[in-house]
Amino acid sequence: MCCSQRGTTLLPSMHDTSILYTLAQEHADVINLHDWYQSFKRILSPRNSKAKTTSKSKKRKDRCEEPEPPAEASIQARFCRAVMELQIAGLIRMPSKRRPDFVQRVAFRG
Numbered sequence: 001m002c003c004s005q006r007g008t009t010l011l012p013s014m015h016d017t018s019i020l021y022t023l024a025q026e027h028a029d030v031i032n033l034h035d036w037y038q039s040f041k042r043i044l045s046p047r048n049s050k051a052k053t054t055s056k057s058k059k060r061k062d063r064c065e066e067p068e069p070p071a072e073a074s075i076q077a078r079f080c081r082a083v084m085e086l087q088i089a090g091l092i093r094m095p096s097k098r099r100p101d102f103v104q105r106v107a108f109r110g
Helices: 014-026 033-044 056-065 071-090
Strands: 028-032 102-104
Touching: 014 028, 014 033, 014 056, 014 102, 033 102
Parallel strands: none
Antiparallel strands: 028 102
8 A cells, every 4th residue: 555654655556657756856956867767767676676586486486475576668668658747747847959868847846
């Protein structure tokens, strides 16, 4: 249950747009897309997940206990979709020709 906890704890079970919005609040008004993506990726596939085992029986057991982290392509697609949703909501502006690797936050801090 991602929404029952208080505070700014980010969990992979949260909606992608919520994760990105919360991460955006930690940045200044201009956000580096690469850094933002890396932060998003760390939330979805934490490094402390268990290493894969070679035994087939152990693999089945691990799959039941803990789901595998999403593939890189899946994380990229989810990131792009969430960025687009924030843009549609008017919370960020897309990059300009001068700074294509940055977005600008539009909403004021509350």
